[in-house]
Amino acid sequence: GQNIDQPTEMTATEGAIVQINCTYQTSGFNGLFWYQQHAGEAPTFLSYNVLDGLEEKGRFSSFLSRSKGYSYLLLKELQMKDSASYLCAVGSGGYQKVTFGIGTKLQVIP
Amino acid sequence: DTGVSQDPRHKITKRGQNVTFRCDPISEHNRLYWYRQTLGQGPEFLTYFQNEAQLEKSRLLSDRFSAERPKGSFSTLEIQRTEQGDSAMYLCASSQRGARDTEAFFGQGTRLTVV
Numbered sequence: 001g002q003n004i005d006q007p008t009e010m011t012a013t014e015g016a017i018v019q020i021n022c023t024y025q026t027s028g029f030n031g032l033f034w035y036q037q038h039a040g041e042a043p044t045f046l047s048y049n050v051l052d053g054l055e056e057k058g059r060f061s062s063f064l065s066r067s068k069g070y071s072y073l074l075l076k077e078l079q080m081k082d083s084a085s086y087l088c089a090v091g092s093g094g095y096q097k098v099t100f101g102i103g104t105k106l107q108v109i110p
Numbered sequence: 111d112t113g114v115s116q117d118p119r120h121k122i123t124k125r126g127q128n129v130t131f132r133c134d135p136i137s138e139h140n141r142l143y144w145y146r147q148t149l150g151q152g153p154e155f156l157t158y159f160q161n162e163a164q165l166e167k168s169r170l171l172s173d174r175f176s177a178e179r180p181k182g183s184f185s186t187l188e189i190q191r192t193e194q195g196d197s198a199m200y201l202c203a204s205s206q207r208g209a210r211d212t213e214a215f216f217g218q219g220t221r222l223t224v225v
Contacts (some may be wrong), residue, residue, distance in 0.1 A: 005158070011127075033213060033214075041218070042216040042218050042219055043153065043215040043216050044199060044216070045215065056163065084158060087152050087153070089152075089167045095141075095158065095160055095165050096205070096207065097122075097155065097158060097166060098143065098155070098157055098203070098214050099206075100145075100152035100154075100155075101152050102150075102151055102152045103151070103152045105150075108115050
């Protein structure tokens with residue numbers, strides 16, 4: 001089965017940088033996703049890491065270490081609209097089953 | 111095609127009634143997922159289709175739950191004899207299997223309230 005751990009809540013200041021960590025244990029690992037979910041809305045895709053290393057996309061970056069079963073999402077120049085839940089998810093198996101963690105609720109304060 | 115579409119957006123039903131939800135995936139996507147999400151939790155995997163074949167079904171799904179994707183396009187999720195514990199957001203997602211697997215795109219969900 002899959003086991004995905006991430007902090008349940010974080011608070012950060014507008015304009016700052018925040019790092020959201022995710023650890024996972026899974027068989028048949030294909031890649032790791034990060035999704036953003038605002039309250040009452042559907043999750044929206046942020047990133048997908050297949051290989052080790054850092055991938056940067058604007059203010060958001062995602063890192064993966066497959067050997068350590070570890071990923072993080074880095075958000076720079078935080079804005080109030082970044083207040084949301086950030087979901088770590090693992091794709092696994094030949095059919096790409098996508099399993100989600102509990103999500104990290106990020107609150108950005110002025 | 112503007113994305114994954116789910117219908118209805120909201121459903122209130124009395125305990126014991128049957129409900130059916132529909133999901134229309136992005137047209138070229140052959141993979142379709144159903145998830146259930148309760149407040150403060152991440153989406154929980156329910157079941158998965160590749161084309162019309164249901165390849166995996168979570169142990170969370172009791173025999174009151176059934177899902178179909180008869181022609182490999184839209185899918186339905188039926189819950190029989192609903193219970194209050196079934197109240198949740200039911201999310202559908204689709205993706206395309208290819209040389210590089212794509213991310214799953216989510217619909218807006220169907221919020222079920224069992225009273």
